[in-house]
Amino acid sequence: MYSVSLWLSFSAVMLLVIISIVLQQYKSKLVKTLLAQIYLAIFLVPISVYYFGGFSVISILANIVAIPLVSFVIVPLLLVCLLLSYVGLSFWIIPSLVIKLLIAYLSFLTSYAGFIEYWSYFSFFSLIIIIFGIILVIFPFSNSVRLLGLALCLVFLQSSENTSQKNQYFRVHIFDTKNQIVLVEENGQNILYISSKNLANDYVLSNTLGSYLSLVGVKQISYMIVVDADDDSFNSDFIRQIVPIKIIITNLKTEKPFQKCSYKNSFNLSQNTKVKLLSNGTSCFISIKYKNEEFLLIDNSNAKDQQQIYILYNRIINPSIVISPLVIDTKFFKPSSEYLIYTSDQLLNPQAYKNTNIRVFDTYANGAITITVYNDGTLKIRSLFKKY
Missing domain, CATH: 3.60.15.10 (Ribonuclease Z/Hydroxyacylglutathione hydrolase-like)
Known part of the structure; x- marks a missing residue:
């Protein structure tokens, strides 16, 4: 019950459920999914900084490639290869190569865009302000309210001390x-x-x-x-x-x-x-x-x-x-x-x-x-x- 990972996962799932409702206006499911992933990653950045002293941008960069690749290339290829296997034809090497390409891309991100340490002291009060600001920016409020949320998010760039x-x-x-x-x-x-x-x-x-x-x-x-x-x-x-x-x-x-x-x-x-x-x-x-x-x-x-x-x-x-x-x-x-x-x-x-x-x-x-x-x-x- 007291694991940080548990509550990070809970926060992520909760936000995904809310975002999926808000983004019904988008006709493209791919766009909706990518936006949800980006919003989720941004939402979790201040939480990650508060608990772990840093954050990662890998999830955003990875999902931009991984979600379309898995949805429109890897899964259809696997389905086709499965059907062909019943008539004695084996083309499993094709989806395997695509998966290896995806793994290489993820490994590259891990090596060059890994964990970024936060540069200052980050208090619980800062965490609350930034999360509130992100909510105002993400959800469909008026432009003036979103501008206020963006101003609150600037607290993330502060240089402070404990x-x-x-x-x-x-x-x-x-x-x-x-x-x-x-x-x-x-x-x-x-x-x-x-x-x-x-x-x-x-x-x-x-x-x-x-x-x-x-x-x-x-x-x-x-x-x-x-x-x-x-x-x-x-x-x-x-x-x-x-x-x-x-x-x-x-x-x-x-x-x-x-x-x-x-x-x-x-x-x-x-x-x-x-x-x-x-x-x-x-x-x-x-x-x-x-x-x-x-x-x-x-x-x-x-x-x-x-x-x-x-x-x-x-x-x-x-x-x-x-x-x-x-x-x-x-x-x-x-x-x-x-x-x-x-x-x-x-x-x-x-x-x-x-x-x-x-x-x-x-x-x-x-x-x-x-x-x-x-x-x-x-x-x-x-x-x-x-x-x-």
């Missing part, structure tokens, strides 16, 4: 989900820290993660770090339908190429951001240092794994903010630690950290939480349900 990220240099978004999802963003680079249980939940991926990625304009996941599996494995096919993934980091088993979560595979997200992978071979904690702020992301490890991580990496971490799906040992907190973000669908026991100076935010009471560090070093915490 204003949701304009003044936000570094951002951590903690999703309000049963199992952990954390998205770290900085200047077009990002890290998705996600429980493998969410990778098996199509609803969460489509409606929670997918909707947020569209809202903030994320077109690709730079690093996806997968943790927390019941059967020590996961499948990433569905999430790849939502957003492309460049690198997977995990200690779990998967059918795709991946990097091990190991300290030696630590990396820099940018010149300002260093990422340390903290692992004992099973768990995968990550430490993210940006300017004066250090974030420690903890997976759903048991007490034994937590103890091993602490012994191995205690000297090299100094988190100011800890993000965890479970109640962790207070020894992970340092004198500089200020906040704990508790991600769970259950209320946190208020007595758990009563003897610390840590301020606790939980997604159960606050909903999704966003932490933003601005260019001047100012830190701001925002909650879906509450204001701070």
